[in-house]
Amino acid sequence: MSAPSSLVALLHGPDRPGLVALVSGWIFERGGNILHADQHSDLVTGVFFQRVEWIPAAGREAADEREFAAFAQALGMNVRVAATARRPRVVMFVSKFDHCFHDLILRWKAGELAGDIAAVVSNHPDLGDVTRGYGLPFHLIPVSAATKSADEARQLALLRDLNADLVVLARYMQVLSADLLAKFGRPVINIHHSFLPAFAGGKPYHQAAARGVKLIGATAHYATADLDEGPIIQQDVARVTHRHGIEDLVRKGRDLEKIVFAQAVRWHLENRVLVYGNKTVVFD
Amino acid sequence: MSAPSSLVALLHGPDRPGLVALVSGWIFERGGNILHADQHSDLVTGVFFQRVEWIPAAGREAADEREFAAFAQALGMNVRVAATARRPRVVMFVSKFDHCFHDLILRWKAGELAGDIAAVVSNHPDLGDVTRGYGLPFHLIPVSAATKSADEARQLALLRDLNADLVVLARYMQVLSADLLAKFGRPVINIHHSFLPAFAGGKPYHQAAARGVKLIGATAHYATADLDEGPIIQQDVARVTHRHGIEDLVRKGRDLEKIVFAQAVRWHLENRVLVYGNKTVVFD
Amino acid sequence: MSAPSSLVALLHGPDRPGLVALVSGWIFERGGNILHADQHSDLVTGVFFQRVEWIPAAGREAADEREFAAFAQALGMNVRVAATARRPRVVMFVSKFDHCFHDLILRWKAGELAGDIAAVVSNHPDLGDVTRGYGLPFHLIPVSAATKSADEARQLALLRDLNADLVVLARYMQVLSADLLAKFGRPVINIHHSFLPAFAGGKPYHQAAARGVKLIGATAHYATADLDEGPIIQQDVARVTHRHGIEDLVRKGRDLEKIVFAQAVRWHLENRVLVYGNKTVVFD
């Protein structure tokens, strides 16, 4: 895992000869030590992708972070630089289902996440006590069709108060509006309980049972204005047979959802996920 | 594997108490010995499904086959009874891709299939020599949009001449019309190179790459008048990353297609696949 | 899932014609309704295995349970009959690792288990508060080499007081002696963090890393006097690469251990696991 005080840069842009040498040379010249460097050139589109993690020379962390971004932009790259010592603040949205909720909190407590869960937000009171039992703040913001705009305004104000870097939707049963997503302006990860693009929308396990598929799936993706259409981060499937009724699909699906959701959140927090267009590059 | 001279019955119909006892009692009373009996009751729809395989008493094979069907129908069941000693005749349709073609023929030669490949039919001459090299007849029937009706009439006549029990489409690049399927009246198994219902239609690997999925799939299903909508027999997936270009998806997909296709054909030939509505029950 | 008040019988013994008919006929004659019947004949060893679940006629539950056992024994069968309404009492042994501990308790609370966790026993105090936070009794019984015999006597007395039907070792870091296992006389399920028989004994992830395997595994098995040699109930694996250090194997392994352990416990509690010799038949 990452040593303390490292920097991680995610970059992508037009490929050209010498990029790997330029980037690694820049770091080396400033006394940095590269821990990981992973790059990919898409020969069809001519796009270069890189994740590079390094330990800056003593005292140069802030300077490297600032200057690397400028350097990469001068190369024509989109770039994001993160200091691993600055742990992102995660806000989890839930409704009544609690499997992804427990799973992510327990992983966080076990030290699996490179970020911190700052609070839990819900449109139902059900998970309030257990959230507080974990020592986490619980914010109840009911949402109704009639008041959705005001409800989302409260959510947005809360996210700003909490200084949230990331929102994760742990089977939150409301759609975040395009307006909220735009105003928040930071990443939102959702878990959908199907192998997208199959069975988008509601009741995907029922859809799967009706179609008679032999595998069910789960998909973690960034939430965008187009429901279930955002960039996919991770997916997995499990085998089912005619012996599995809907409740078995739901039960098996919970295990899929937990693992796929946690992987996506973990990778995001470790700055392993680069979004370009409607797709992701995951440097795992 | 099945012992020689056994009978296999696939039945389904309205559930009611005592069906297992009635079926097994019927066989026992006639001196039959049950090798396998696998049943399932769908508690939601109230449908009973069973696959039962038995060795009839000496000399009673034909009688059991005939009488069991009548017995099951009297119980209100849909039923199909097959004698495993009578090996189904399989006709394989191909175009230019040869991976499923080679794979299925080699499995047949290795004794993995409870049926026999009787002939290969193609709309292109490319696989003629290698088919004959395997000692199998090759029938070239070109198909064009302008002459499709006449072309399918030739295909149908050939299938009748060959006394085909099953047609398998080993990446055959033409759609069989609803009319041909109806006139043939026997099962047709197709392999589609995606995880249906995702990416139905043409160029599924390109669709998958465009959507940025993290798993690619293959689906074997019975062909029906609705393209890519028939009952699914088997599906599987393989993991892909941003490092995999289209040609890598195609290469990885070939392995999926081969295995999924061969499993579906093998199960069908062993009378393990029961179709009801647009779904299958696979007794594997 | 099982309907209320059903009975489940697990039987195995010498195969002979008519067993399925005899068993199903016996149930039918007494007004029972078979929900599931799954049987297997091992053609090599000539052993018949069956799991049959039925709803007895009103008022006949106790009689059916008692009389079926006698009936099956008269057929030469080993038999175990369980009433699903009588939920087994499970005692969980833990040390310091808490991932299987949390996972199994949360599944129980989610209604996934056909039994109840009665108490948690540990040789360390670490998980005491969180156990009590779940509303479960926590029993601290330290174990040392010098006092192991007396320590195990306390464990045995506690298990008898608790009327435990099943003990599950959730990464409990002590070996239960052959003597304790014999005196307890009821099943004990252990989770081992390797794909047995590879890497039995201590520090299996370190062993796996040293050997350079490409998959790590986890195995749930019944504990027997021979360490890591008991009948295997379930196993699974996950892919690893050179990028995964020991701590990554441990992290990935936790997910394997949780799922494999929970599946084994769930199947056992649903009376789906039949032990014969040193192997299991799992009717899933």
Place this chain on the structure above:
Amino acid sequence: MSAPSSLVALLHGPDRPGLVALVSGWIFERGGNILHADQHSDLVTGVFFQRVEWIPAAGREAADEREFAAFAQALGMNVRVAATARRPRVVMFVSKFDHCFHDLILRWKAGELAGDIAAVVSNHPDLGDVTRGYGLPFHLIPVSAATKSADEARQLALLRDLNADLVVLARYMQVLSADLLAKFGRPVINIHHSFLPAFAGGKPYHQAAARGVKLIGATAHYATADLDEGPIIQQDVARVTHRHGIEDLVRKGRDLEKIVFAQAVRWHLENRVLVYGNKTVVFD
């Protein structure tokens, strides 16, 4: 896939700051264009591993190949440089089993391998005709315990005549002696039909059935003087149940063996496998 005329270097040695910059800078300065660069630092052992592939400047292929090796050695690295335009010559050893044999030849003919199958060697005549049917030379060298030394001398002479770069043992049922391996001095890839280190030695499917495992496996590894102990390249598993007899394990195992064997050979031929100690780093 690799563009023509590229060079691939595999290096490993003591890690130190600046290695990525030094390597990429060296290539850039000579006008080379890096296609892929994948590196890994083992923080525990302090070893740096890299696979780098580049297109040299026009006319500099031979010079880059020679000079890069010297450059890397001066950095303290073990290094191997390969020109992808020079396709390795593969010799396949077989006995009677033909599934890996057909599979690898068909993949080669489909263009999946970055090398060429030069000949097939067998201790049995069975696969002679089908080898020649593929247009490949077949060399029969019977092997017996009494004459093994002389038999291996013939094998070695043949490998030298054929200028073999790689030997692949496609279920070849004889052990190559340590002496033959040493004298040949080039890599030998074997496929073992178990999940090593479980079930080394003979009849692994029988061993697996006797132990009652729930997954069977296959392992491709480099052959060394210690049987079944060489560096593992790839492994995979498939699920089995009590319904699978030995012949089912063998049948399911064939699919595993084919895929695992082909992956290992393909990766080796693409210079993706770096051996250090008794382990491999696979840059896939």
